[in-house]
Amino acid sequence: MDTSEPRTRIVATADELYNAKGIQAVGMDELRAAAGVSLKRLYQEFPSKSSIVMAVLERRHASWTEGLDATVRQAATPRERLLAIFDYLAAWFCEDSFRGCGFINSFAELGAISPEVAEYARKHKESFQNYVGHLAREAGAPAYLAPQLSILAEGAQTTAAIAGTPDAARQARAAAEVLIDAALGVEDPDGT
Amino acid sequence: MDTSEPRTRIVATADELYNAKGIQAVGMDELRAAAGVSLKRLYQEFPSKSSIVMAVLERRHASWTEGLDATVRQAATPRERLLAIFDYLAAWFCEDSFRGCGFINSFAELGAISPEVAEYARKHKESFQNYVGHLAREAGAPAYLAPQLSILAEGAQTTAAIAGTPDAARQARAAAEVLIDAALGVEDPDGT
DNA sequence: CGAGCGGGAGAACGATCGTTCTCACTTGGC
DNA sequence: GCCAAGTGAGAACGATCGTTCTCCCGCTCG
Secondary structure, three states, rough: OOOOOOHHHHHHHHHHHHHHHHHOOHHHHHHHHHHHOOOOHHHHHHHOHHHHHHHHHHHHHHHHHHHHHHHHHHHOHHHHHHHHHHHHHHHHHOOOOOOOHHHHHHHHOOOOOHHHHHHHHHHHHHHHHHHHHHHHHHHHOOOOOOHHHHHHHHHHHHOOOOOOOOOOHHHHHHHHHHHHHHOOOOOOOOOO | OOOOHHHHHHHHHHHHHHHHHOOOOOOOHHHHHHHOHHHHHHHHHHOOHHHHHHHHHHHHHHHHHHHHHHHHHOOOOHHHHHHHHHHHHHHOOOOOOOOOOOHHHHHHOOOOOOHHHHHHHHHHHHHHHHHHHHHHHHHHOOOHOOOOHHHHHHHHHHHHHHHHHHHHHHHHHHHHHHHHHHHHOOOOOOOO
């Protein structure tokens, strides 16, 4: 990422600040100072705060999609690719900056008063569910598996954020194994 | 609930407004008007907005706990009691006023800047997990089942809120059945 | 009956927000 | 060297927020 470009630096800084403090708690002046730009340049790059919020959401979506896919691609089998989702979550939960899913948070904060934000959060989650559906189909699983794993992943994110521990990733992964094996019709996955 | 009491009416009204618009989006004057009290009375009952927020969280916790337990108690068997959690969610998601879990939302909105709110949300989720743990123990399930079902319930709440549909309750219930039967060592729950 | 007090309506206050404006300064082209 | 255009720093503006204060009405109690 080219943080020498003011626009990129603004969005990256806004992402960090919004994640750390919440969107409404971060004023334009604080963002201006943290990004090291003048207020004039800020409004030259973005017409309003809400347009910065949308740019941050786009950045988060790209970051999430690319990071998840990179982890998934390292897995060898279709089953392991489904489980890799939860390995990605586990690594994410352990980051110091982790404070829950940015889309859930922004939806909770602004979804009721900003249709833009609500719609973008909906599309992001839909995109994730489609991605899981794609992985599940490749594993030969019935259609009901993808929503189940998606719900597990969502729950792990909120649980880890509120509890402040990364345990939920491991617990969700164990549940996912059971659900995957049941959906794939594995009678005895342990071979016992 | 005695809504003739100003204090009760204030908290009930704040609960509705905060749920519908978010906490930060509802000012004290809007709350005053909706609750039908004077500003003087409002500050006579509560010293500050944050104390109202905490009172709303307490009300939500009581409402959630009682409503959930009432539904659970109607189920006959330990297994059905665990599944009743998701029936309770299903009924909740179908309400027009449903806009996600109030604790997840308040944590997302204020958790980063209000330790009080963050801590109360953590305690609420912990209390729910303990409740599920209690039900799981009565069903004779191993300890790992309760976190799995809790994560499913959390994920169903955020998924239903963002997607705007109650489907997640049904999907989570189906997943819960698989997890419960696996944890209870049921080899073939359908008898096929 | 009348003085005092509690409560309602809403103005006022200081802080903060998003946004715009001012102004001095730099810089690049001729 | 000089003028014009653009930039940065920050003051200013209007709106809104949480909170407090003022004023006035109506009720109570001696």
